[in-house]
Amino acid sequence: MGLFKFFKKKVAKEIQIDDLLDWLDSFVNEKNISEEIIFINREFRAKREKLKEYLNKLEESNLKDPSLIPERARSIFEGNKESYIKKIRKYLLGLNVPEKYDEVHDFLEKTAEELESLATETQKNFYILNEFVGDQVRPVATKLAEFDKLISSAVERMDRTDLKKVYAVKKLLKEYYDWETQILELRRDIEEINEKKLDLFERKGKLDSKLNEIKSSASFKEYESLKLKLEKLEEETSSLEKYISKLILSLESAIKKYVRDNKDSVLNKYLKNAAKAFVEDVEFILFSELSKLKNSISKLELKKDKEERICKELNALDETKLKDKHEKFSSNKEEILALNKRIKNNSGFLNFREHQGWVKALEDNIADEEFKIEEVENKLERLNPRLLKQKIRDMIKDMDEYVVLK
Amino acid sequence: MNFINEFFKQFSDNKIDFVLKKDDEYFYAEKELLELSKKIPDCYPGLSLGKEINGVFSPSLFLLELLAEISKNKVFVSKKAEWNFLCGKDLLPENIVIDESKSNIFLVQNKDDKNLGYAKFEEKNGQKIIKNILDRGDYLRRELN
Known part of the structure; x- marks a missing residue:
């Protein structure tokens, strides 16, 4: 029967990820790792007991002859002995090998570190005690040094087992569950953000319909007509501005020479800023000043051809037409001011502008929420528990080829 | 806890957890803090959620802030109205930019969905108004007095 059992084909066993911890425990038991731990524990206990014994002897x-030793040296001896024993006993208190296999590695690491710092801390105590009671202190130090060797050999023994693999799987498993939790939380975040986004869209819908309502209101219609009128006026005024600036520019060389002898002439202002001077020239002196310029043009010593061209332009000027343009320009400017004031105070426009601001703010909020969703989705993309699961699956297969992680 | 729950119900279907009542005042504190406070006499832990005054619950601004996070019973008011409301004034329906009120009593929010206080619809001289019950300017006004 035994022979048949031996040849019986081993069937692959499937395990779920949630059963992995139990499987690891049984794997540890099967591989006699617990026995290794018991062995290490026994070694530690034996050495600890021996060290306790040496410590008692030291205590x-x-x-040898206290009367020959000065009081100060005696108290130094006692102080160092007490501190030496206390530190080592404290170290021994924590020297219990844990029964759980997944705590052994950390224990050995921690004990090695503690032993190293204990050696540094007790160095001075040891040298002093060695002077007085060398025979009693040296066995303690030797036993402590043996602990170092014991820890190294325990680490080696544990390394020879599959415990490292168990640790690695456990670490990955923890990471896997962490990722799963993170994914759940991130998905919940996305749901919340989407809900918020929906609210914002709903709000925006309400605002959009309100904006349409405002747009069809009488006051907003008035605003639109006022704006249209303003645009027309501004266009007209701008062409008048261009006209006057062009006129002054064509006469510039003559005006420059003329104003040298006629510093108070209004043409001076026209030279600096023709459009501005045109508005400020309330009594319309421009034409009379240009006539004066025409009369004195021969005295301005201009080049012949220039003089002829300017004369021709001045002769072509029609006072009535220029005056009409001036009046139009001034009245336009006044009307533009009044229109701007009316537009600024138009309730439809104010309402529209405020609602537009709200829509803009909502659109910004929606964009923010979309950005948040993108960020969360990016995070989600980076979390790939399937990859981790595959890694775990490979490791399990390496540990036991007949076990398959589902 | 009836007063606070009744008040809360007007704004949200959710329930408020971790509430402690001491005298006539309600406090919001995390579970551990609540447990600890039971061991300490005369301890008022956490943040005040409001008080019962003459049989009426008066919420704190913190409670309104909490509610604003979860409630959908809100009205959003214009910038100008925001200032007026914070000065303790009542508002007119035309000051509402978005009306999401679900009952006669509601939270008042600004453009950025920040809570300004709470109010209710009321009739005054035949006209519907938004009656200011509590606003964020309340503390400042009390300081001035």
Whole structure:
């Protein structure tokens, strides 16, 4: 029967990820890892007991001839002995090998570190005690040094087992569950953000319909007609501005020479800013000043051809037409001011502008929420528990080829 | 806890957890803090959610802020109205930019969905108004007095 059992084909066993921890525990038991731990524990206990014994002997030890030793040296001896024993006993208190296999590695690491710092801390105590009670202190130090070797050999023994693999799987498993939790939380975040986004869209819909309502209101219609009128006026005024600036520019060389002898002439202002001077020239002196310029043009010593061209332009000027343009320009400017004021105070426009601001703010909020969703989705993309699961699956297969992680 | 729950119900279907009542005042504190406070006499832990005054619950601004996070019973008012409301004034329906009120009593929010206080619809001289019950300017006004 036994022979048949031996040849019986081993069937692959499937395990779920949630059963993995139990499987790891049984794997540890099967691989006799617990026995290794018991062995290490026994070694530690034996050495600890021996060290305790040496410590007791050290504690009982006294100076060979106290009367020959000065009081100060005696108290130094006692102080160092007490501190040495106390530190080592404290170290021994924590020297219990844990029964759980997944705590052994950390324990060995921690104990090695503690032993190293204990050696540094007790160095001075040891040298002093060695002077007085060398025979009692040296066995303690030797036993402590043996602990170092014991820890190294325990680490080696544990490394020879599959415990490292168990640790690695456990670490990955923890990471896997962490990722799963993170994914759940991130998905919940997305749901919340989407809900918020929906609210914002709903709000925006309400605002959009309100904006349409405002747009069809009488006051907003008035605003639109006022704006149209303003645009027309501004266009007209701008062409008048261009006209006057062009006129002054064509006469510039003559005006420059003329104003040298006629510093108070209004043409001076026209030279600096023709459009501005045209508005400020309330009594319309421009034409009379240009006539004066025409009369004195021969005295301005202009080049012949220039003089002829300017004369021709001045002669072509029609006072009535220019005056009409001036009046139009001034009245336009006044009307533009009044229109701007009316537009600024138009309730439809004010309402529209405020609602537009709200829509803009909502659109910004929606964009923010979309950005948040993108960020969360990016995070989600980076979390790939399937990859982790595959890694775990490979490791399990390496540990036991007949076990398949589903 | 009836007063606070009744008040809360007007704005949200959710329930408020971790509430402690001491005298006539309600406090919001995390579970551990609540447990700890039971061991300490005369301890008022956490943040005040409001008080019962003459049989009426008066919420704190913190409670309104909490509600604003979860409630959908809100009205959003214009910038100008925001200032007026914070000065303790009542508002007119035309000051509402978005009306999401679900009952006669509601939270008042600004453009950025920040809570300004709470109010209710009321009739005054035959006209519907938004009656200011509590606003964020309340503390400042009390300081001035």
